[in-house]
Amino acid sequence: MLYSLTMNMKKPVSPARLNRRHQLEVLVGVAAYTLVLVLSIELLKQGITGLGRVLLALSPMLPAAFIVWSVFRNITRLDELQRRIQTESLALAAAGTAFLGLTYTFLEGSAGFPRLGAWWAWASVGLIWAIARLVLRRRYL
Secondary structure (H helix, E strand, O other): OHHHHHHHOOOOOOHHHHHHHHHHHHHHHHHHHHHHHHHHHHHHOOOOOOHHHHHHHHOOHHHHHHHHHHHHHHHHOOOHHHHHHHHHHHHHHHHHHHHHHHHHHHHHHHHOOOOOOOHHHHHHHHHHHHHHHHHHHHHHO
């Protein structure tokens, strides 16, 4: 029985190797996203209409979905402490972005601030996630 259990166990992978693999996956995803984005913009300039235009406009989201899948897969492969740090960092990033969005909504409506596009939310999530990871790593490690 013990022999059969050990045969099914996966060989442990070092955190450094997991990180390098994840970085490579994200780099490939970003390169694919950039290529598909540039190609779709050029094709959209040719005046494609209807469903083809919609599908072409959304085509860069395929490589973006690969990046999301890679991030999720990387988090599921982390040890318990690193997973906790990542999860808490993401929670702070989501809550912080919601707070900033609500705050800016009041500034748009009451103080005449200009409308912002959706890109600010991605930048906010990424920045808060990175800062939270640094702080939480110092706290837990």
